[in-house]
Amino acid sequence: MSSLDTNPPNAPIHVSTHGTDWLWAVFALMTVAMLGMFVMTHMRPRGTRFFHNIALIILTVSAIAYFAMASDLGATPIQTEFRASGARQIWYVRYIQWFINFPLLLVLILTTTGLAMSDILQTAFFAWVVVVTGLVGALTSTSYKWGFYVFGLYALFHIWTMLWAHGHRTIFNAGAGMRTGYGRGAGWVTFITLLYPICWACSEGGNVISVTSEMVWYGILDLLLGPIFLYYFIWSLRAVDYAAFGLQSLKYTDTTYGSAYGAAAGPGVVAPTTRAKEAEATGVGHAGVVPGAAPGIVPVGPTTGAAV
Template identity: 65%
Template sequence: MVMLSSSLDHNPPNADRHITPRGSDWLWAVMAIMGLSTLGMVFWQFTRPRGTRFFHNIALIILTTSTICYFVMASDLGATPTRAQFSRGTTGTRQIFFVRYIQWFINFPLILLLLLFATGLSLSDILTTAFFAWVVVVCGLAGALTASSYKWGFFAFGLLALFYIWSTLLGHGPRTTFNAGQGVRSGYVRGSILVALVTALYPIAWGCSEGGNVISPTAEAIWYGILDLILGPIFLYYFLFGLRKVDHSAFGINSGKWSDGAHGGSGSTHGHHNHTGTNMAGTGTTTGTAAPVGARV
């Protein structure tokens, strides 16, 4: 009988408690779904006219990052042994996949940008919310690599940052002006509720795995994998499908090229011209040297 080789045979774990071959198989399956979703997004974005691919490009970055990171984890790479605060029997060290946090460091702010650019929030509010996404991820990684009870201090800081993100998604975001229409607003509300609910499950998973060492690294991989699939292909395709018939110019986003002019390709600006336009925060007229339509501060 021919035995199939596992990634763990080629890259042996260096921690007492680590993923099993079945855990590696699950990670390979998630990687395959992420990879197929990435290819689908590549084809989908090319069906969109140039200048209307902003949301699709962000989704492509998220899916590509997830595909690569899950390849690394399925190969049993990108992990380091860390002494567990709670030994749970004979466990001295636990396998911590730091590459997972690299994935979240890239993807979590981009998911928030994808959502919040559909609202009328200012650019400063959006970037501040994205910053707190980095706080969540960095605190999670620092806590996972900390062997003492100080790890729960990082956990608390991460939770506070999550509360700020939820307040923006569920509080400030829905109350802004949606120039793209009420259909986009209702889609945003559904999407933001989904993101808030799923991100609320990550701290629970962290507390049971890297934090409390209650569940095995294989169970951890399954838990995180399901959550990543929901926030990855499922959420992204659902959100973009809802935007398929929306006039992209209503979002106030253009290419940023000076040669495209203030209206993203519909004209050019020279010297001190008057510009009248609509951004996602409302309507207004700017006279003199004006910022491009849709600019947020």
């Protein structure tokens, strides 16, 4: 029994039974990749899961999105502009998937470079521009959709510029060898993202190909940019020192105070438990103020400069 029998299509131009079969296959691959990444993530020590966690989020969102599309859910009918007359299924659930995944994918890649966080966040913003303009254009039944298409291409060009003109020129804290791996990854992402607007123009935009062909095309691209790329990316970082990326502020610290707190806080900072013990021994109040000292002044140790 096909999912089309349970959830009938809501437009004359809709996905076929073979199309839903393909979507179920992609959903299965996404789910297996998600479970595998879940296991790999929890095999890593705490504090070294940043890239694994992002990959896990991307794969989880993709699995959910493909479950919805395979079930013939998450689409709305929109009148076509060209070729066959009638309404075509536009899959907004796919754009929700991209809205979450595309910025995360760029953050995953650009974090390995020496780009400033503001540049990385700006690139993530333009990823949202690409997805939102694509969605609004797909939901527009007139020729004005191509205006949104142009805005999306502009945003995509900006992303490519950040990947190559800026990201590739930075100093890679993880070592010169990381530059080569980044170049291959950035090239792969650039090539695959170049194919997405072509598919959009042939499907949601120009109504040139069928909905089933659209599903096959987008499904292949999502697999290439999802499980295949993510597993290659995570594998390529297996021997890289995690601390070299400068992500100390994102590392795991124990919820209990003590040595873990002091190690995470850095030199010159004393854990609260240590501070309390010293206060008891020296007569300093728990607020860190010596009787008679000016308010807000914390005494400093004679040799280390650490607060006592």
